Amino acid sequence: MKLSVLVFTFVVILQLGDCRHTSWIPNIYDVVANKTSQIRNYVREKSRSLKHFYVENVRNKITSYLGIDDDNNKVLEETDSDSQARIKRKFKGYIDAAKTSDSKIFDSIAPEDLEYKCLEDDPSVHMTTPQLIARNGYTAESHTIVTDDGYILTVHRIPFSKNSFNRVSPRKTVLLHHGLLGSSADWIIPGPKKGLAYILSEAGYDVWMANVRGNTYSRAHVSLNIDSFEFWNFTFHEVSQHDLPAVIDHIMDIKGWDVKINYIGHSMGTTVLFALLSTKTQYNKVLRAGFALAPVAYMTDIKSPIRLLAKYSNNIEYLMKLLGANEFLPQNAVLRWLSKHACEINHYEEVICENSLFVLCGHDVKQFNRTLLPMILGHVPAGASTRTLVHYAQEIKNDGRFQRFDYGIDGNMKQYGSPTPPEYPIHKITLPIALLSAQNDWLSGDVDVTNLYVQLANPIEHYIVPLREFNHIDFLWGVDAPTLVYIKLLQLLEEGASKSFGDEPDIETNDLSSLNR
Numbered sequence: 354m355k356l357s358v359l360v361f362t363f364v365v366i367l368q369l370g371d372c373r374h375t376s377w378i379p380n381i382y383d384v385v386a387n388k389t390s391q392i393r394n395y396v397r398e399k400s401r402s403l404k405h406f407y408v409e410n411v412r413n414k415i416t417s418y419l420g421i422d423d424d425n426n427k428v429l430e431e432t433d434s435d436s437q438a439r440i441k442r443k444f445k446g447y448i449d450a451a452k453t454s455d456s457k458i459f460d461s462i463a464p465e466d467l468e469y470k471c472l473e474d475d476p477s478v479h480m481t482t483p484q485l486i487a488r489n490g491y492t493a494e495s496h497t498i499v500t501d502d503g504y505i506l507t508v509h510r511i512p513f514s515k516n517s518f519n520r521v522s523p524r525k526t527v528l529l530h531h532g533l534l535g536s537s538a539d540w541i542i543p544g545p546k547k548g549l550a551y552i553l554s555e556a557g558y559d560v561w562m563a564n565v566r567g568n569t570y571s572r573a574h575v576s577l578n579i580d581s582f583e584f585w586n587f588t589f590h591e592v593s594q595h596d597l598p599a600v601i602d603h604i605m606d607i608k609g610w611d612v613k614i615n616y617i618g619h620s621m622g623t624t625v626l627f628a629l630l631s632t633k634t635q636y637n638k639v640l641r642a643g644f645a646l647a648p649v650a651y652m653t654d655i656k657s658p659i660r661l662l663a664k665y666s667n668n669i670e671y672l673m674k675l676l677g678a679n680e681f682l683p684q685n686a687v688l689r690w691l692s693k694h695a696c697e698i699n700h701y702e703e704v705i706c707e708n709s710l711f712v713l714c715g716h717d718v719k720q721f722n723r724t725l726l727p728m729i730l731g732h733v734p735a736g737a738s739t740r741t742l743v744h745y746a747q748e749i750k751n752d753g754r755f756q757r758f759d760y761g762i763d764g765n766m767k768q769y770g771s772p773t774p775p776e777y778p779i780h781k782i783t784l785p786i787a788l789l790s791a792q793n794d795w796l797s798g799d800v801d802v803t804n805l806y807v808q809l810a811n812p813i814e815h816y817i818v819p820l821r822e823f824n825h826i827d828f829l830w831g832v833d834a835p836t837l838v839y840i841k842l843l844q845l846l847e848e849g850a851s852k853s854f855g856d857e858p859d860i861e862t863n864d865l866s867s868l869n870r
Contacts, residue, residue, distance in 0.1 A: 498599050
């Protein structure tokens with residue numbers, strides 16, 4: 354007993370030391386640090402907070418869920434099918450119980466505060482996208498755009514490369530569009546050597562980065578209060594019909610209406626492109642080509658925990674109560690439950706799985722650069738509407754159909770004149786589009802991407818990343834993303850560019866190979 358008390362005391366001191374709150378015990382810390390290196394290394398390796406230790410001690414609250422043998426303290430063996438059945442059964446039980454307990458049951462099995470407090474002492478963690486761009490020696494611009502329905506958006510731009518001689522933006526233009534919970538920061542977080550925005554800039558492109566309504570950089574409206582239901586009453590459909598056209602039109606106003614814009618989207622950034630091109634078909638002629646990273650349209654082959662919410666998507670009001678009435682609450686009770694029981698947690702990944710982006714999209718240990726974690730947690734999640742998440746859940750429930758928002762029979766009759774929401778007519782998309790997908794993608798499965806590809810009228814190529822472990826998030830921050838994805842992406846861009854911009858040189862093989870270094 355005395356030994357356990359002593360060890361626990363050491364752990365408390367060391368945890369406080371990690372978070373840099375040791376000013377009141379400097380001498381004690383020095384003594385303990387010198388004599389308990391093994392304990393210190395163990396605790397740091399586990400990367401646990403005091404609250405996590407406490408949760409471990411009260412794990413009896415969820416032993417039945419985890420299938421733990423209390424006598425031997427071991428997890429009982431089970432098949433994958435047994436595990437999936439157990440997850441669905443328990444999730445239903447928690448949902449049913451939450452209906453009568455105001456969701457309090459979720460709080461009883463997961464800690465309330467999951468913030469990552471021990472960030473590195475790096476000021477860049479809290480910098481904005483333009484500040485990060487400028488910090489790395491590039492010129493950064495911010496453009497303010499008002500949509501036709503009153504949302505005020507901010508678009509960021511790298512107009513020319515770092516070492517550009519004439520400081521004039523090139524004719525070649527690319528628009529980068531982030532995914533759900535993302536922002537323009539997604540494209541620059543890895544830094545100049547591995548961030549796609551920087552790589553494109555050095556390849557001779559004028560780089561524009563969109564920010565959708567409701568995220569960190571676009572949280573304003575000409576007349577609506579940001580805390581109101583009306584402000585957050587949108588899904589990816591409204592983004593495709595209002596935000597994306599406004600951004601494209603603004604770029605053309607700046608550069609001339611004869612400019613051809615290359616579009617690169619990730620995840621939801623591809624969804625809004627498909628929704629735009631299939632409904633406002635004139636943009637098929639405005640854009641030059643589309644490049645979809647981890648494309649999301651059809652959703653039949655889903656591994657993400659979002660599938661657990663799909664069966665409740667008909668009860669929109671209740672689902673929005675659980676996830677956040679207006680803005681998707683990334684640290685609320687349901688996400689805490691998913692982070693504890695739908696993520697494979699070990700060591701430092703416990704912190705990663707507390708972030709809603711990784712909970713929904715997955716995590717690849719081998720491809721994840723741990724040094725980026727403070728930067729990622731400083732910028733993600735950037736904000737999204739709960740209705741967008743509900744919209745995706747509806748698609749999953751309705752056999753993966755790529756359709757507009759389902760308001761229920763009565764609401765659909767008023768909105769669409771039919772009892773069911775219409776599907777997006779993919780066959781109307783004539784823009785040349787390349788799909789780049791991965792085999793370990795939780796949200797963009799092989800079956801769905803293939804189904805999308807065969808329906809495109811003018812496909813360029815379906816490129817599958819040649820690494821089985823590569824996943825949804827790796828397209829942005831994977832260690833080998835430059836060599837596995839970006840080299841191929843640049844080749845696809847330049848092959849088309851030689852036809853449209855015959856007077857501009859293509860990237861040489863040596864330039865592409867430099868990304869390997």
